[in-house]
Amino acid sequence: MSHPHDLLVVGSVALDSVETVSAFREEVLGGSASFVSVAASFFCPVRLVAVVGDDFPPEHVAYLEERGIDIEGLQRQAGRTFRWRGRYSSDLNHRTTLDTQLNVFAGFRPELPPACRRTGLVFLANIDPTLQLEVLSQVERPLIVGMDTMNFWIEGSRAALERVLQRIDFLLLNEEEARLLSQDHNLSRAARAIQRLGPTNVVVKRGDAGALLFHGEQVFAAPAMPLSEVVDPTGAGDAFAGGFMGYLARTWTEGPLDGRLLRRAMICGSTMASFCCEDFSLDRFRTLQMDQIEERFSAFRHLTHFEDLTIT
Amino acid sequence: MSHPHDLLVVGSVALDSVETVSAFREEVLGGSASFVSVAASFFCPVRLVAVVGDDFPPEHVAYLEERGIDIEGLQRQAGRTFRWRGRYSSDLNHRTTLDTQLNVFAGFRPELPPACRRTGLVFLANIDPTLQLEVLSQVERPLIVGMDTMNFWIEGSRAALERVLQRIDFLLLNEEEARLLSQDHNLSRAARAIQRLGPTNVVVKRGDAGALLFHGEQVFAAPAMPLSEVVDPTGAGDAFAGGFMGYLARTWTEGPLDGRLLRRAMICGSTMASFCCEDFSLDRFRTLQMDQIEERFSAFRHLTHFEDLTIT
Numbered sequence A, B: 001m002s003h004p005h006d007l008l009v010v011g012s013v014a015l016d017s018v019e020t021v022s023a024f025r026e027e028v029l030g031g032s033a034s035f036v037s038v039a040a041s042f043f044c045p046v047r048l049v050a051v052v053g054d055d056f057p058p059e060h061v062a063y064l065e066e067r068g069i070d071i072e073g074l075q076r077q078a079g080r081t082f083r084w085r086g087r088y089s090s091d092l093n094h095r096t097t098l099d100t101q102l103n104v105f106a107g108f109r110p111e112l113p114p115a116c117r118r119t120g121l122v123f124l125a126n127i128d129p130t131l132q133l134e135v136l137s138q139v140e141r142p143l144i145v146g147m148d149t150m151n152f153w154i155e156g157s158r159a160a161l162e163r164v165l166q167r168i169d170f171l172l173l174n175e176e177e178a179r180l181l182s183q184d185h186n187l188s189r190a191a192r193a194i195q196r197l198g199p200t201n202v203v204v205k206r207g208d209a210g211a212l213l214f215h216g217e218q219v220f221a222a223p224a225m226p227l228s229e230v231v232d233p234t235g236a237g238d239a240f241a242g243g244f245m246g247y248l249a250r251t252w253t254e255g256p257l258d259g260r261l262l263r264r265a266m267i268c269g270s271t272m273a274s275f276c277c278e279d280f281s282l283d284r285f286r287t288l289q290m291d292q293i294e295e296r297f298s299a300f301r302h303l304t305h306f307e308d309l310t311i312t
Helices: A032-040 A058-066 A103-107 A114-118 A129-138 A151-156 A158-165 A175-182 A187-195 A236-251 A259-276 A283-287 A290-304 B032-040 B058-066 B103-107 B114-118 B129-138 B151-156 B158-165 B175-182 B187-195 B236-251 B259-276 B283-287 B290-304
Strands: A007-010 A014-019 A024-030 A046-053 A070-077 A083-088 A095-101 A121-124 A144-148 A170-174 A201-205 A211-215 A218-222 B007-010 B014-019 B024-030 B046-053 B070-077 B083-088 B095-101 B121-124 B144-148 B170-174 B201-205 B211-215 B218-222
Touching: A007 A032, A007 A129, A007 A236, A024 A032, A032 A046, A032 A058, A032 A236, A032 A259, A046 A103, A046 A114, A058 A070, A070 A114, A121 A129, A121 A236, A129 A158, A144 A236, A151 A158, A151 A175, A170 A175, A170 A236, A175 A187, A175 A201, A187 A201, A187 A211, A201 A236, A201 A259, A211 A259, A218 A259, A218 B290, A236 A259, A259 A283, A259 A290, A290 B218, B007 B032, B007 B129, B007 B236, B024 B032, B032 B046, B032 B058, B032 B236, B032 B259, B046 B103, B046 B114, B058 B070, B070 B114, B121 B129, B121 B236, B129 B158, B144 B236, B151 B158, B151 B175, B170 B175, B170 B236, B175 B187, B175 B201, B187 B201, B187 B211, B201 B236, B201 B259, B211 B259, B218 B259, B236 B259, B259 B283, B259 B290
Parallel strands: A007 A046, A007 A121, A014 A083, A046 A070, A121 A144, A144 A170, A170 A201, B007 B046, B007 B121, B014 B083, B046 B070, B121 B144, B144 B170, B170 B201
Antiparallel strands: A014 A024, A083 A095, A201 A211, A211 A218, B014 B024, B083 B095, B201 B211, B211 B218
8 A cells, every 4th residue: 555645636726716804816726636636645645636728827737746646537628617706704714705706617527537536545526426336436445534515415316416425434514514404503412413424524614703613423613713814714614624634645554443543633733724725726825834734733732722620 | 928829809799591492591600700709609608799689589599608708798789689590692702782681770879898809810800990909909018919891891991900910910801802902802912901001910811722922022822622512601700710810819829920820820710611512500529529639621722732842
């Protein structure tokens, strides 16, 4: 078994236009698979499968390659790249989608190059669950599979979604999606209900309230790092997934997934999500160094740890 | 210096009527000072200063005495006790106040019996900051002072509030109040701005997202315990304050407040808040035992702790 494992990421690559109260960025690199891949690339070899149009800027391709990401599976099709435009509220906790143009992404059919079919870990970012199933059918024997989804598929493609859920190890989703999927407002019960649909592990992402890991009967709470300056939260949940899966790919050896390792993976996810918020698009990752990742991981320990109770 | 210290609690004692989706309680024991006092009484001697009307049920007085709370400062006045009526949303995360009748609480003037004037720790629950100042003027040399407040005083009694803030060690408030007081949506910056108004320590309570302690330049994040059944969150923030201040009264000896002790106090606060949510009013505390408190404290360690990063 080679080590570290490699990670296959399948999802969207997009051009995002983002408005906040203080700034605006036009057609910057975005898309779930971009954030997952780049965040994971700090930990393990990554293979990206996605589609872009013939207008996709070559400098974005160059950046993905610079991060060491295998882009053999990045299809280029005639037409325009997926575009998304959104505006954040002044407190950055709410966003409004102003425009979505699927463009070439509307006809995306993931086709895995031979090397991608033998990856150890797979992350199915937020795409049609029917396509997620097609990806899984093309991978030979994945060791660990994680996935994300969204309200659109939960409400519109429930049957296909439930088939994927039976074949994965980790579902990462946000709290509203967890409530919608389980039809239960209580997050603990919601996560337990989702576990009964298939995945042993459910990660509920809660934005600036952190993330909860439900691992078998165990629960782990990772806080979000309190940042004094949040520039753009776009992609933070995907950066979390990239840090989480990337750390598993880097350190997991074999056998059942250990809770201690999963807890560290949650903090790596929180670490990458916190960096993601510090700048627009993937810009913070362009200068990020491994020692800064290690330093922030340690900051999470300082943020959360405490000693045994002493009742004198 | 006697040990443990005693805690003076000044605030409201009320009769609450609470509606949730699944149940309804009419005129049960409530009020900020009730929740703070009862939660703290598991850790230290408590002296309660508040006012009730001549309709206040004797069984509630008996319960406070049963908890060992000194009620010499509980004034009884002709008239009706403070009443509050509220309804929770189905997910229990939002509540609507249906009715507030201040009754005898409208004319509350805290008068401290001699024993109360010499307490080591003081908690000023959510009352008019002018009254909070009157309380402080009656206490001889308090060692540690904590306080709560609310949007009504932040917006309407800013000058008096700022005078109290200069005389306290701990401000506990919820995140909306922190944003309102600081005029900054970012919680880290908001807490730093509040520290500049006086208190070295600011605790931002965030409901089911936990609580943040800003202690000098340090930050500590305490999660909320994920509960599979939340019955009634009324008073959880006050129970947090009671657990927090009660633990300080029990264990702090002298000298500057140590961050390690404050972290454990935060978890004692979170522990008492989590128990508070498990039943209506103060009912969960009626059967609560110290070994259950210790067990939940340990559960918080299991919920949050993780090992050093290993990048192999």
